[in-house]
Amino acid sequence: MKCIKCSENAVISLYRHNAGFCKEHFTEYFHKQINKAAKDHKMFVKDDKVMVCVSGGKDSLVLWHILHSYGLDTTGMYVSLGIGEYSQKSKEKVRKFAEKHGLKAIIVDLEEKGHPIPMLASRTRRNACSVCGQVKRHYFNKVAFDEGFTVVATGHNLDDEAARLFGNVLRWDTAHLGKMSPNLPEDGDTMKRKVKPLMRLTEKEVAAYAFLHGIDYIPDECPMSKGASSLEYKKALNELESKMPGTKHFFYLEYFNLAADRFEIKEENKDKLKKCLKCGMDSYLDVCSFCRLMEKAE
Amino acid sequence: MKCIKCSENAVISLYRHNAGFCKEHFTEYFHKQINKAAKDHKMFVKDDKVMVCVSGGKDSLVLWHILHSYGLDTTGMYVSLGIGEYSQKSKEKVRKFAEKHGLKAIIVDLEEKGHPIPMLASRTRRNACSVCGQVKRHYFNKVAFDEGFTVVATGHNLDDEAARLFGNVLRWDTAHLGKMSPNLPEDGDTMKRKVKPLMRLTEKEVAAYAFLHGIDYIPDECPMSKGASSLEYKKALNELESKMPGTKHFFYLEYFNLAADRFEIKEENKDKLKKCLKCGMDSYLDVCSFCRLMEKAE
Numbered sequence: 001m002k003c004i005k006c007s008e009n010a011v012i013s014l015y016r017h018n019a020g021f022c023k024e025h026f027t028e029y030f031h032k033q034i035n036k037a038a039k040d041h042k043m044f045v046k047d048d049k050v051m052v053c054v055s056g057g058k059d060s061l062v063l064w065h066i067l068h069s070y071g072l073d074t075t076g077m078y079v080s081l082g083i084g085e086y087s088q089k090s091k092e093k094v095r096k097f098a099e100k101h102g103l104k105a106i107i108v109d110l111e112e113k114g115h116p117i118p119m120l121a122s123r124t125r126r127n128a129c130s131v132c133g134q135v136k137r138h139y140f141n142k143v144a145f146d147e148g149f150t151v152v153a154t155g156h157n158l159d160d161e162a163a164r165l166f167g168n169v170l171r172w173d174t175a176h177l178g179k180m181s182p183n184l185p186e187d188g189d190t191m192k193r194k195v196k197p198l199m200r201l202t203e204k205e206v207a208a209y210a211f212l213h214g215i216d217y218i219p220d221e222c223p224m225s226k227g228a229s230s231l232e233y234k235k236a237l238n239e240l241e242s243k244m245p246g247t248k249h250f251f252y253l254e255y256f257n258l259a260a261d262r263f264e265i266k267e268e269n270k271d272k273l274k275k276c277l278k279c280g281m282d283s284y285l286d287v288c289s290f291c292r293l294m295e296k297a298e
Numbered sequence: 299m300k301c302i303k304c305s306e307n308a309v310i311s312l313y314r315h316n317a318g319f320c321k322e323h324f325t326e327y328f329h330k331q332i333n334k335a336a337k338d339h340k341m342f343v344k345d346d347k348v349m350v351c352v353s354g355g356k357d358s359l360v361l362w363h364i365l366h367s368y369g370l371d372t373t374g375m376y377v378s379l380g381i382g383e384y385s386q387k388s389k390e391k392v393r394k395f396a397e398k399h400g401l402k403a404i405i406v407d408l409e410e411k412g413h414p415i416p417m418l419a420s421r422t423r424r425n426a427c428s429v430c431g432q433v434k435r436h437y438f439n440k441v442a443f444d445e446g447f448t449v450v451a452t453g454h455n456l457d458d459e460a461a462r463l464f465g466n467v468l469r470w471d472t473a474h475l476g477k478m479s480p481n482l483p484e485d486g487d488t489m490k491r492k493v494k495p496l497m498r499l500t501e502k503e504v505a506a507y508a509f510l511h512g513i514d515y516i517p518d519e520c521p522m523s524k525g526a527s528s529l530e531y532k533k534a535l536n537e538l539e540s541k542m543p544g545t546k547h548f549f550y551l552e553y554f555n556l557a558a559d560r561f562e563i564k565e566e567n568k569d570k571l572k573k574c575l576k577c578g579m580d581s582y583l584d585v586c587s588f589c590r591l592m593e594k595a596e
Contacts, residue, residue, distance in 0.1 A: 169467055170538070170549045172556035232541050236534045240468070243530050251468045258470035262560040 082116020380414020
């Protein structure tokens with residue numbers, strides 16, 4: 001296949017766009033998608049202090065790489081989950097990336113804090129992915145608030161977000177359907193704005209970008225995510241995508257144009273935010289879900 | 299596996315209900331599902347004159363069998379599509395069923411009318427399934443109106459409807475999401491009420507019922523439906539269902555409890571119905587889509 005821009009040999013073919021690209025024009029395409037996402041959803045404003053949530057995987061490191069290259073003020077934020085070798089390796093990738101680019105990475109180590117994910121999951125008998133999400137959300141919010149960041153950027157890509165939308169639709173989880181925005185407004189004092197600049201790019205495209213630009217990441221999936229429903233949703237969407245290219249792209253991106261307004265949570269229906277009696281973070285209950293999780297695990 | 303009701307050997311196992319049933323209790327379960335659908339959605343009223351759309355397949359013949367056994371006033375309505383041997387065989391199944399039960403079947407033969415589906419599809423260069431749906435809808439409406447039926451019943455099952463909902467969601471087709479009801483109200487004078495009493499039962503369950511009760515049907519899929527997107531949607535949902543039993547059931551049935559109201563088409567937003575200048579049936583345009591299709595094919 002040839003690049004549709006310059007007729008050089010293509011390094012990647014994108015069926016949903018019916019196009020192939022050489023390295024240069026793939027890079028151009030990739031940046032265009034990020035710029036379009038950032039512009040359409042007004043993701044960044046002047047003087048933003050950006051906290052980039054990084055896991056050591058391709059998505060978050062590519063995101064950090066790019067936002068930094070745009071001249072934004074970025075700091076990495078890594079939560080070490082305490083999942084054996086996987087956590088060791090991924091922490092190393094983050095450290096090396098920060099060092100190489102002269103950037104700062106804040107590291108929260110759950111092992112040091114005495115509540116690694118495997119322990120929390122087994123003590124509370126809950127699904128590891130759900131516990132992990134809750135814990136990471138807590139530290140993302142807390143660090144962003146404590147350190148005065150104005151916006152939190154995560155590396156969720158088109159596959160992640162389409163799968164999340166699909167899961168929410170299969171359960172008709174209207175509360176979460178109302179929170180799909182790739183630019184979630186801040187809530188209370190302690191929950192900063194959250195943006196997802198890779199929303200228009202697939203997993204495959206992000207992996208290709210990392211490879212072509214020498215971004216070193218941990219390719220392993222988290223060993224605790226085996227059998228996670230999000231992986232089943234991705235698989236189902238990928239099957240459909242292979243038969244009907246563009247399905248995934250349309251389903252996720254057109255949600256915002258065609259249906260998201262129907263799931264908007266009206267101001268008057270929103271629960272009132274309080275401050276958690278234990279940690280002081282914003283919460284809809286007297287004690288926030290993170291502190292309740294900690295209590296349960298003790 | 300044993301029947302959960304009487305501990306006899308089960309003839310069918312239903313994973314989504316985590317249950318097995320013997321013939322007697324499966325039949326009881328089957329009828330309960332139909333009664334629940336009919337009651338929840340107020341499908342039938344006293345003195346209804348029911349037109350049952352039959353294709354010769356398991357769903358529509360099981361439906362007719364059951365509605366007749368309930369003492370409802372039913373007439374079959376079959377559209378012979380002009381698809382070679384498939385149409386011949388399915389027409390025979392309908393005729394025999396009607397004869398056996400002393401019921402009347404109205405037969406519209408597209409071959410005799412000079413516009414069989416393969417011809418229409420090739421002349422208009424359109425997808426056969428889409429052309430077929432349009433033509434059948436026209437004749438269903440027309441016959442129901444001409445013959446004074448009060449309600450039109452179709453054999454769509456849980457798999458059919460879940461797949462249709464899934465397709466509408468993937469395209470965020472809000473107009474069709476607003477018309478998912480298994481009891482669609484009448485529209486104008488010429489579009490009668492349409493109900494789907496098998497909405498709570500899967501394809502597998504309907505096939506089992508047909509087998510256990512000696513209902514003879516054509517097991518072949520329409521030869522023109524190969525590669526239809528609805529089949530891909532069914533496949534994707536079945537994959538998920540096998541990993542997470544109950545997914546399909548919840549997705550479709552809870553739509554009506556949790557989200558359908560968000561896609562309701564408000565009275566003031568509805569286009570005004572006119573009478574088609576050619577055939578006189580209700581239409582949103584001067585000439586209805588069926589008559590436009592006929593013009594195009596000529």
